[in-house]
Amino acid sequence: MSILSFEFLLLAAGTLIIYYVLPIGVRWLALLGGSAFFVIMAGWQSIIHLTGIAAVTWLGGLLLERLEKKKMWLCAFLALELGAMLWVKYDAASVTVLGLSYVTFQSAGFLIDVYRGKVKAQKNPLKIWLFTGYFLQLAQGPISSWKELGDQLLTGHCLEPVSFVSGFSLMLWGYFKKMVLADRLAAATEILVGDISDFPGWILILCVILYIIRLYGDFSGGMDVVRGISRMLGIELPLNFLRPFFSLSVAEYWRRWHITLGGWFRSYLMYPLTASRAGLKLGKFASRFLGKKTGRVLPTALATFLVFLLIGIWHSFSWNAVIYGAYFGLLMAISILLDPLWRKQNRRWKLNEKKWISPLRMVRTWILIIPAQFFAFTESTSKSLGVLKQCFVNWDFSNAFGQLTGIMPEWEWMIAWLAFLAVLLVDLFCEIGFDPCKKLAKARIWVRWPVLLALLLTILVFGIYGPSGDSSAFLYTQF
Numbered sequence: 061m062s063i064l065s066f067e068f069l070l071l072a073a074g075t076l077i078i079y080y081v082l083p084i085g086v087r088w089l090a091l092l093g094g095s096a097f098f099v100i101m102a103g104w105q106s107i108i109h110l111t112g113i114a115a116v117t118w119l120g121g122l123l124l125e126r127l128e129k130k131k132m133w134l135c136a137f138l139a140l141e142l143g144a145m146l147w148v149k150y151d152a153a154s155v156t157v158l159g160l161s162y163v164t165f166q167s168a169g170f171l172i173d174v175y176r177g178k179v180k181a182q183k184n185p186l187k188i189w190l191f192t193g194y195f196l197q198l199a200q201g202p203i204s205s206w207k208e209l210g211d212q213l214l215t216g217h218c219l220e221p222v223s224f225v226s227g228f229s230l231m232l233w234g235y236f237k238k239m240v241l242a243d244r245l246a247a248a249t250e251i252l253v254g255d256i257s258d259f260p261g262w263i264l265i266l267c268v269i270l271y272i273i274r275l276y277g278d279f280s281g282g283m284d285v286v287r288g289i290s291r292m293l294g295i296e297l298p299l300n301f302l303r304p305f306f307s308l309s310v311a312e313y314w315r316r317w318h319i320t321l322g323g324w325f326r327s328y329l330m331y332p333l334t335a336s337r338a339g340l341k342l343g344k345f346a347s348r349f350l351g352k353k354t355g356r357v358l359p360t361a362l363a364t365f366l367v368f369l370l371i372g373i374w375h376s377f378s379w380n381a382v383i384y385g386a387y388f389g390l391l392m393a394i395s396i397l398l399d400p401l402w403r404k405q406n407r408r409w410k411l412n413e414k415k416w417i418s419p420l421r422m423v424r425t426w427i428l429i430i431p432a433q434f435f436a437f438t439e440s441t442s443k444s445l446g447v448l449k450q451c452f453v454n455w456d457f458s459n460a461f462g463q464l465t466g467i468m469p470e471w472e473w474m475i476a477w478l479a480f481l482a483v484l485l486v487d488l489f490c491e492i493g494f495d496p497c498k499k500l501a502k503a504r505i506w507v508r509w510p511v512l513l514a515l516l517l518t519i520l521v522f523g524i525y526g527p528s529g530d531s532s533a534f535l536y537t538q539f
Contacts, residue, residue: 061098061101061102062199063196063199063282063285063286064235064238064239064282064285067101068098071094071097071098071195072094072196072289074094075090075091075093075094075293076289076292076293078090078093078094079091079293080219082216083216084216084217084218085216086216087216087217088187088190088213088214088215088216091190091194091195091213091293092186092189092190094195095189095190095193095194095195095198096193097195098158098195098198099158099193099195099198102158103156103158105155105156105157106156106157106158106159109144109148109157109160109163110157110158110159110163110189110192110193111189112144113141113144113163113164113167113192114167114185114188114189114192114193115185116137116140116141116167117137117141117167117170117171117188117192118181118182118185118188118189120133120134120137120171120174121170121171121174121181121182121188122181122183124137124171124174124175124181125174125180125181130175131175134171134172134175137171138168138171138172141164141167141168141171142164142168144164145160145161145164148160149161149377150377158198158199159193159197159198159199159200161374162197162198162200162201162202162203163192163193163198165203165321165324166191166192166203166204166205167192168328169203169205169206169324169327169328170188170191170205170206170210172328173205173206173207178207179205179206179207179210182210187210187213187214190213190214191206191209191210191213194209194213196286196289196290196297197209197286197290197297199282199286200279200282200283200286201283201300201318201320201321202283202297202298202299202300202319202320203320203321203323203324204297204298204320208297208298209295209297209298212294212295212296213295217293217294217295218294219294220294221501222498222501222502223291223292223294223501224291224292225500225501225508226291226497226498226500226501227287227288227289227290227291227292227293228288228292228512229288229496229497229500229501229512229515230284230287230288230291230497231284231285231288231289231292232288232512232515232516232519233281233284233288233486233496233497233515234280234281234282234283234284234285234286234287234288235281235285235519235523236281236479236482236483236515236518236519237277237278237280237281237284237483238277238278238281238282238285239281239519239523239524239525240475240479240518240519240522240523240524241273241274241277241281241476241479241480241483242273242274242275242276242277242278242281243278243523243524244468244472244475244476244479244522244524245270245271245273245274245277245476246274246524247467247468247472248266248267248270248467248468248476249267249270249271249274249437251267251467252264252267252268252271252437252438252447253437253438253439253443256446256447256450257450259450259463260453260454260455260456260457260463261450261451261452261453261454261455262455262457263463263464263467264447264450264451265430265451268430268433268434268437268447268451269430271433271436271437272429272430272433273480275436276301276304276305277483279300279301279318280300280301283300283301287299288497298319298320299319299320300318300319300320301316301317301318301319302315302316302319303316303487303490303491304316304317305484305487306422306487306488306491307422307425308418308421308422308425309395309421309425310388310391310392310395310425310428310429311392311395312425313425313429314388314392321371322371325367325370325371326367329363329366329367329370330360330363330364330366330367333359333363333366334359334360334363339359339363340359342358342359342362343355343356343358343359346358346359353400354397354400357396357397357399357400358397360396361392361393361394361396361397362393364389364392364393364396365386365389365390365392365393366389367389368385368386368388368389368392369382369385369386369389370385371385371388372384372385372386372388372389373385375436378439378440379440379441380435380436380438380439380440380441380444381435383435383441383444384432384435384436387431387432387435388432391428431448434447434448475522479522500512
């Protein structure tokens with residue numbers, strides 16, 4: 061069941077009604093029922109996997125509070141959960157499991173937090189099942205910790221009109237980004253995986269840039285839908301995107317893109333590696349030969365490289381994914397090692413005080429980000445290099461209009477660019493601290509509802525729909 065399908069909307073509406081009808085102390089049961097129905101509709105594989113992971117998480121949390129040799133038991137439980145994810149993801153190609161990676165990472169994070177004493181184990185297995193299988197984040201996240209989500213799920217919330225309307229606005233905005241912008245760009249970006257020999261290089265580069273825009277609209281649009289419906293329930297899911305188009309460095313880009321995945325790897329892998337006995341020894345050893353400043357950050361640089369390599373492999377078990385992760389890992393590691401030098405130059409030349417430096421940094425960031433995308437949308441390294449090579453061939457603009465309209469009709473290009481400008485404008489407002497959804501929720505009724513109805517009408521008229529009436533599948537579901 062797609063989260064943008066009509067059936068899902070009925071499920072969300074039914075859950076909302078039942079949630080606010082039930083007594084406040086047991087409203088979490090409405091979420092449990094809605095989540096159970098959502099998983100059942102996904103098939104028996106998802107039911108078995110999710111229930112199995114929830115059982116391991118529930119039992120593991122209880123045992124970690126009572127048993128000795130906690131580290132050994134933690135490793136055993138994590139091996140069960142991560143091993144199941146790897147088996148389904150890479151060996152059992154015919155098995156489709158809903159929310160595979162998100163369920164696994166969230167459950168593993170809970171066990172690690174119990175081991176560290178940050179949260180308490182839960183005696184009620186149904187509460188763990190709800191935390192693991194909350195239906196509004198199963199499809200594509202975000203990955204939440206128990207402190208971020210668990211207590212919110214189990215605490216009944218009163219109906220707050222402002223939050224409800226703000227959530228409804230955010231949900232509609234997610235539909236807009238996904239159905240009006242991202243799905244419309246599919247026609248342009250899909251030429252990259254076909255025969256590209258007849259396309260000039262400038263069109264291929266344009267399509268690569270459009271692929272980034274499509275991926276952002278697709279993924280962040282889905283996030284806005286689930287965060288919006290959750291907000292209508294009084295539950296605030298963590299941000300997964302923070303306007304990455306305005307990033308001034310690659311490091312900032314990854315702090316703004318898929319925030320919860322990066323946060324999970326930092327909290328549960330990178331920081332433990334750098335603070336481990338081996339990491340501290342490496343830092344001391346490197347300080348003798350490379351100097352104190354470089355030696356101190358070398359373990360962090362190496363751990364960062366490893367994290368991005370694993371993130372790449374998480375996306376897909378292929379050489380393209382390895383290159384993608386290693387590329388960003390290398391950029392991040394170099395950035396960490398050279399950070400003292402950058403800081404020194406910034407102080408010397410007072411670069412942070414110059415207004416023209418930020419646009420240059422933004423351009424530099426995207427020049428570094430774009431090459432990696434050639435390994436993101438293709439399945440083989442040879443195809444990626446072939447597209448990259450073709451980008452430097454035939455820069456003839458004599459028939460530019462005809463070539464563009466051959467990919468998409470003129471009016472489709474116009475809608476796509478207007479939609480992108482609207483997304484960019486809203487992101488710009490949010491960047492300066494103006495949240496349109498929350499402001500709209502507090503606006504006068506004769507301002508609020510005409511705007512929301514206009515947005516709804518825009519989605520209905522200009523949204524892209526699949527043959528069954530559902531919007532196109534999300535790009536990130538393949539990961």
